[in-house]
Amino acid sequence: MLARVASRSLAASARLRLPLARTIVTKKYTKEHELIAYDSDTRTGTMSISDYAQKSLGQVAFVELPSVGADVAQEENIGTVESTKAASDIYAPISGKVVAINEELSSNPGLINKDPEGAGWLVKIEAGSSVEKELDALLTEEEYTAHCESEDAH
Amino acid sequence: MAMLSHARCLRASSPIIRRRISTAADPSTRQIFVSKSTSPHFNLSIEDWLLKTAPRDQPALFLYRNAPSVIIGRNQNPWKEVNLAAMQALGFQLVRRRSGGGTVFHDLGNTNFSIHLPRASFDRARTGRVIEHAVRNIMGVYDARTNARNDLCVGDMKVSGSAYKIAGTRAYHHGTMLIATRLDSLGDALRNDKIKMLTKGVASVRSPVCNLRQWKPDASHEQFVQAAVESFRQEFDVEREPAFIDEGDFQDVQQVRQSIDELQTWECVYGQTPEFTHSLAQDFSWGAVTVDIHSKHGVILDASSDACPDLASKLVGRRYGTLDGLDVAALSTQEREVYDWLLRAM
Numbered sequence: 279m280l281a282r283v284a285s286r287s288l289a290a291s292a293r294l295r296l297p298l299a300r301t302i303v304t305k306k307y308t309k310e311h312e313l314i315a316y317d318s319d320t321r322t323g324t325m326s327i328s329d330y331a332q333k334s335l336g337q338v339a340f341v342e343l344p345s346v347g348a349d350v351a352q353e354e355n356i357g358t359v360e361s362t363k364a365a366s367d368i369y370a371p372i373s374g375k376v377v378a379i380n381e382e383l384s385s386n387p388g389l390i391n392k393d394p395e396g397a398g399w400l401v402k403i404e405a406g407s408s409v410e411k412e413l414d415a416l417l418t419e420e421e422y423t424a425h426c427e428s429e430d431a432h
Numbered sequence: 433m434a435m436l437s438h439a440r441c442l443r444a445s446s447p448i449i450r451r452r453i454s455t456a457a458d459p460s461t462r463q464i465f466v467s468k469s470t471s472p473h474f475n476l477s478i479e480d481w482l483l484k485t486a487p488r489d490q491p492a493l494f495l496y497r498n499a500p501s502v503i504i505g506r507n508q509n510p511w512k513e514v515n516l517a518a519m520q521a522l523g524f525q526l527v528r529r530r531s532g533g534g535t536v537f538h539d540l541g542n543t544n545f546s547i548h549l550p551r552a553s554f555d556r557a558r559t560g561r562v563i564e565h566a567v568r569n570i571m572g573v574y575d576a577r578t579n580a581r582n583d584l585c586v587g588d589m590k591v592s593g594s595a596y597k598i599a600g601t602r603a604y605h606h607g608t609m610l611i612a613t614r615l616d617s618l619g620d621a622l623r624n625d626k627i628k629m630l631t632k633g634v635a636s637v638r639s640p641v642c643n644l645r646q647w648k649p650d651a652s653h654e655q656f657v658q659a660a661v662e663s664f665r666q667e668f669d670v671e672r673e674p675a676f677i678d679e680g681d682f683q684d685v686q687q688v689r690q691s692i693d694e695l696q697t698w699e700c701v702y703g704q705t706p707e708f709t710h711s712l713a714q715d716f717s718w719g720a721v722t723v724d725i726h727s728k729h730g731v732i733l734d735a736s737s738d739a740c741p742d743l744a745s746k747l748v749g750r751r752y753g754t755l756d757g758l759d760v761a762a763l764s765t766q767e768r769e770v771y772d773w774l775l776r777a778m
Contacts, residue, residue: 364596365532429552
């Protein structure tokens with residue numbers, strides 16, 4: 279019994295150690311409900327809207343994204359997510375160059391509702407030189423959760 | 433500053449520079465604005481200015497009327513939603529707004545309201561109640577009710593349609609109020625039968641509508657403005673007097689001037705159109721022609737036609753609808769016939 283537990287935890291830590299040794303992904307949030315999963319190894323961040331935002335918007339009908347190659351600045355309005363309830367502006371969480379957009383969303387915008395932080399990602403941004411400072415200014419997961427709770431309390 | 437290959441007319445990234453502003457147009461001392469202008473470009477620009485500059489913790493109200501115009505939603509296809517030929521013949525303007533939702537017709541018989549709140553406390557049921565209270569309890573249209581879509585109806589007919597916009601820390605609920613609109617013009621401008629046009633983006637939901645005058649013969653713009661102001665002040669405990677504004681008050685506000693210009697550009701009205709395909713077919717005396725067009729951001733990406741392959745290749749890269757810059761003189765007689773038909777049929 280003990281041996282089984284030990285081997286399982288060993289396997290788990292091996293699984294964990296491998297990606298951690300390769301790269302560090304930092305997940306940060308904006309107060310406007312975007313999030314960025316930043317990979318320090320590739321210096322690229324994947325931007326999404328949060329699950330909280332997806333829930334409050336309701337069924338997404340259309341997503342307007344910037345073009346690949348566009349230079350974006352942190353906090354710049356780079357598109358909209360339109361749901362049956364509202365058109366909501368989205369803002370770049372970090373500065374840099376758009377290197378990919380999620381083409382799937384053009385025919386299947388509902389992916390944002392199904393899997394906002396996974397298959398429903400919006401754009402990938404190759405970070406500029408001030409990315410560390412920009413990420414510092416964003417919210418951690420705990421801070422963001424507290425921010426959402428304070429909005430709900432209104 | 434971003435370099436975007438397509439229209440960025442509806443995005444605001446430019447710094448807001450405020451110089452001398454007339455006191456009527458100062459969002460830090462006023463919360464209620466009533467426009468004296470009937471320019472849709474001015475009024476939509478004021479709405480956006482209010483969204484971006486009003487104090488983040490205060491509610492704000494804006495009321496305005498537009499000269500005859502068709503206002504499409506941010507992510508809509510004007511060629512699918514609107515009868516452009518009928519609209520142009522009637523002298524109506526086509527404008528793309530920043531909020532989501534469907535196409536609406538505006539004229540001086542329709543008054544628009546726009547209620548701005550902090551995003552965190554935004555509640556569409558509450559803003560809907562402000563308008564319902566104005567029409568029902570203050571104007572005395574006792575049968576007026578808000579439906580499940582948060583639109584105001586009398587019986588099963590809509591007198592008001594709503595759309596919503598969220599930007600940063602603020603959000604607004606805006607909508608139309610049909611008081612004495614020319615409903616026949618509305619029908620002509622919004623009738624469209626392009627069943628072979630398949631478009632991404634947002635489609636309008638057609639609803640039966642009626643005017644408040646049908647229920648209250650003396651209903652007027654002034655009456656609704658007064659009722660909406662009173663209802664807003666009650667609900668949000670606002671004591672400040674309304675500011676009556678027009679273009680003169682905003683001559684020095686660069687954000688407003690820039691927005692007025694941008695809303696009138698091709699990039700904004702047509703260049704913001706989501707991707708679509710259109711299959712057009714016509715019989716000519718010399719044979720049948722089919723042209724298949726694929727367009728995004730108002731520009732033709734691909735075109736094919738078995739009967740006229742050369743003409744089809746000349747369509748690529750041109751603006752859908754007008755085909756600007758195509759060398760008409762170089763076309764054969766048959767191609768010229770097809771070209772003339774395409775301009776009418778697109």
